[in-house]
Amino acid sequence: MTPGNARSWLPALAAGVLFGLGCGGGQRADTTPPGGGGGDGEAQAGPAGQGGDGGDAVPPDKIDEINRQLSRKRAVMSRCLSTAVDNKELPKNARGKVTVEIVISPSGTADSVKIVRANLESKILDDCIIGHIKEIAFPQLPRPFETSYTYGFEAM
Numbered sequence: 001m002t003p004g005n006a007r008s009w010l011p012a013l014a015a016g017v018l019f020g021l022g023c024g025g026g027q028r029a030d031t032t033p034p035g036g037g038g039g040d041g042e043a044q045a046g047p048a049g050q051g052g053d054g055g056d057a058v059p060p061d062k063i064d065e066i067n068r069q070l071s072r073k074r075a076v077m078s079r080c081l082s083t084a085v086d087n088k089e090l091p092k093n094a095r096g097k098v099t100v101e102i103v104i105s106p107s108g109t110a111d112s113v114k115i116v117r118a119n120l121e122s123k124i125l126d127d128c129i130i131g132h133i134k135e136i137a138f139p140q141l142p143r144p145f146e147t148s149y150t151y152g153f154e155a156m
Helices: 003-023 060-072 074-086 123-135
Strands: 095-104 110-118 145-154
Touching: 060 145, 074 123, 074 145, 095 123, 110 123
Parallel strands: none
Antiparallel strands: 095 110, 095 145
């Protein structure tokens, strides 16, 4: 084989190898925890949210509804940041994330709401976020459900 011939079949070989790798040999199991991965804007089930015996587990459609309700509050939460900036607790160019931990009762009320992680330090912002979450009418659940949710903020 001459060097010129090797150059002609090398791209085809590389394409075949890449195609084979892209199609994959085995399938991987979905390792996403119930309630999402806990990233920005996704609720994540905590210890109280995972069904112990399976008989009183919170159904996935209820978890989705909880996520939707928390997501719908994004605009309201943005106004919380504006209030904190207006009151000079945060600079005009403030940006960051705030993660809340919520325990939702079987009746659908937020029994417990607390800030568990934040890179924006503002009592006004924290109190505003907590207050708005406590106003949400969550779906009725078979048991208390613990979850967390992260809101992203950027002042303009």
